[in-house]
Amino acid sequence: MFVAERHVRSRPVRDVCALQAVLAIISNKWVPAVFEHLSGATELSYGDLYRRINGASRKMLSATLRNLVRDGLVQRSPRTGPPPQRVYYRLTNLGRSLVDSLDGLHAWADSHVHVIEAARQPRAD
Amino acid sequence: MFVAERHVRSRPVRDVCALQAVLAIISNKWVPAVFEHLSGATELSYGDLYRRINGASRKMLSATLRNLVRDGLVQRSPRTGPPPQRVYYRLTNLGRSLVDSLDGLHAWADSHVHVIEAARQPRAD
DNA sequence: CGGGATCCACGTCGATACTG
DNA sequence: CAGTATCGACGTGGATCCCG
Numbered sequence: 001m002f003v004a005e006r007h008v009r010s011r012p013v014r015d016v017c018a019l020q021a022v023l024a025i026i027s028n029k030w031v032p033a034v035f036e037h038l039s040g041a042t043e044l045s046y047g048d049l050y051r052r053i054n055g056a057s058r059k060m061l062s063a064t065l066r067n068l069v070r071d072g073l074v075q076r077s078p079r080t081g082p083p084p085q086r087v088y089y090r091l092t093n094l095g096r097s098l099v100d101s102l103d104g105l106h107a108w109a110d111s112h113v114h115v116i117e118a119a120r121q122p123r124a125d
Numbered sequence: 126m127f128v129a130e131r132h133v134r135s136r137p138v139r140d141v142c143a144l145q146a147v148l149a150i151i152s153n154k155w156v157p158a159v160f161e162h163l164s165g166a167t168e169l170s171y172g173d174l175y176r177r178i179n180g181a182s183r184k185m186l187s188a189t190l191r192n193l194v195r196d197g198l199v200q201r202s203p204r205t206g207p208p209p210q211r212v213y214y215r216l217t218n219l220g221r222s223l224v225d226s227l228d229g230l231h232a233w234a235d236s237h238v239h240v241i242e243a244a245r246q247p248r249a250d
Numbered sequence: 251c252g253g254g255a256t257c258c259a260c261g262t263c264g265a266t267a268c269t270g
Numbered sequence: 271c272a273g274t275a276t277c278g279a280c281g282t283g284g285a286t287c288c289c290g
Contacts, residue, residue, distance in 0.1 A: 015235050016158050016161050019227075019230065019231050020154070021238050022234040023151060023157065024152065025241075026148060027149065032145055032148065036139075036141050045271085045272090046271075046272055047272080050272090057265070057266095058274090059273085059274075060262090062272080071241045078272090085271060086271065094237065094240060094241070097237070101229045101232070101233035102144075103229070104227075104228070104229040105144065105226050105227055107226070108226035110139065110144075113143040113146050113147060115219060116147075116196045116219075117146075120195060153282080153283095154283070155283095170251090171253080175252095181284095182284060183252075183254095184254080184255090184283090185284075203252090208251085211251065211252080
């Protein structure tokens with residue numbers, strides 16, 4: 001896991017691994033969508049998320065949520081009651097702080113992604 | 126590529142795709158390390174980077190740099206001169222702005238990654 | 251020195267079908 | 271409603287060898 005731990009003299013390389021670990025989490029295809037929707041509501045059921053996130057299969061949504069719960073970013077709250085049982089998901093405080101920290105990158109992406117895609121054009125495709 | 130473009134009524138979902146595109150770039154294993162090292166110097170040669178980034182094969186470093194150049198985040202400057210030819214890489218302005226925007230997430234990762242890993246423990250590894 | 255070509259292992263993602 | 275099981279497609283990453 002440790003990418004660079006030597007030659008740490010004057011320059012940063014403060015902890016690329018931590019960043020990598022977080023990137024590994026949020027770069028899973030449906031994580032950004034889940035974050036986006038959960039940050040816009042106090043809590044959403046599995047079905048709510050499934051309907052809102054277009055394109056994700058149930059399996060992928062389940063796996064995504066399970067991983068986020070495992071990492072303590074999302075809280076799972078099953079409603080043990082009448083037959084149509086529902087499971088609600090919400091961001092934990094940790095999850096919200098991550099979404100907040102992601103905001104800067106999010107804004108950058110919104111305003112610069114077109115520049116990147118434009119730079120890619122010259123190479124066909 | 127477009128994950129969520131429908132059902133954009135009142136809630137955000139401002140542009141998850143842009144974020145995903147950027148995440149797809151920076152979540153490539155050696156990108157964070159390359160960014161880190163290039164942001165700590167005006168320019169570094171291929172060999173410099175290869176020596177600094179421990180664990181990366183030449184192939185992966187090449188591919189990583191090629192992609193970053195393609196996306197306009199890194200500039201490639203070959204030194205056409207004496208036999209031991211060298212190729213220098215440096216961040217473009219676009220690349221630097223991305224690294225800057227990544228700083229918030231980087232800081233978050235440094236201070237919270239241990240919490241996440243602690244949360245993961247209970248499930249045996 | 252700075253790469254590219256090839257082959258292979260592995261993980262992610264998707265479609266489908268099935269269960270409590 | 272809320273998932274799990276299985277399979278297959280694809281992409282990333284790594285090792286090795288070769289080239290200018």
